[in-house]
Amino acid sequence: MNAIALRTTLETLLTPSLGTYTLKGGQVMSAFWAFPPSVPPDREVQGLEAIFGKQPRRSPPSRHTFGNAHVEQTWSLRLVQHNRSIPIPDSVLNAIEQAFTEVNSILLEQTQIAPAQIVYEFRDSLFLRK
Numbered sequence: 001m002n003a004i005a006l007r008t009t010l011e012t013l014l015t016p017s018l019g020t021y022t023l024k025g026g027q028v029m030s031a032f033w034a035f036p037p038s039v040p041p042d043r044e045v046q047g048l049e050a051i052f053g054k055q056p057r058r059s060p061p062s063r064h065t066f067g068n069a070h071v072e073q074t075w076s077l078r079l080v081q082h083n084r085s086i087p088i089p090d091s092v093l094n095a096i097e098q099a100f101t102e103v104n105s106i107l108l109e110q111t112q113i114a115p116a117q118i119v120y121e122f123r124d125s126l127f128l129r130k
Contacts (some may be wrong), residue, residue, distance in 0.1 A: 006075055006122060007052050017092045019047020019082060048088060048101050051078040056124070079122040084115055086114055095122060 011032050019031040022044040031045055034052035056073035077096075080089045096103065103120050110116040 003056070003075060003126075006124075006130065009099065010052060010077055010096075013080075013095045013112075014050050014092060016047075017048060017089055018050060020044060021045055021049075045080075045082045047081075047083050047086075049080045049082060051080065053077070063073045073124050075121070075124065079118045079120070081116045082120065084110060088116060088118055093118070 011034070012030060015030055021029050021031050022035075022041050031049040032052070033049070034054075052063070053076035056075050079088055079092065100122060103122055103124065105121075106119045108114070108117040108119065
């Protein structure tokens with residue numbers, strides 16, 4: 001799955017459960033931040049925010065086969081619950097785990113400084129020519 005397809009799938013899955021961004025001019029939009037477009041830094045966030053990584057993390061080429069090198073790239077999705085009295089909904093977590101068979105997740109517990117977050121990592125394999 002390429003980055004655009006992954007982004008579109010995630011946005012479709014998550015939008016019903018996401019909070020909102022209120023921009024400086026008063027415009028309100030879904031709290032899904034991904035490459036392009038980017039959301040201006042002077043925004044107010046309400047509820048659950050989803051941030052799709054701008055660039056993948058790539059592994060060094062390995063398993064040279066038939067003149068090609070295998071490269072694995074990992075895309076990230078960060079879910080941030082800005083409403084500290086409500087956990088990240090199980091329905092959101094279940095939707096991601098049902099839609100993607102191979103996904104890793106890291107839970108970042110809420111602290112006095114930072115809200116609760118979950119970071120998902122989606123792997124994608126590429127074959128690059130030498």
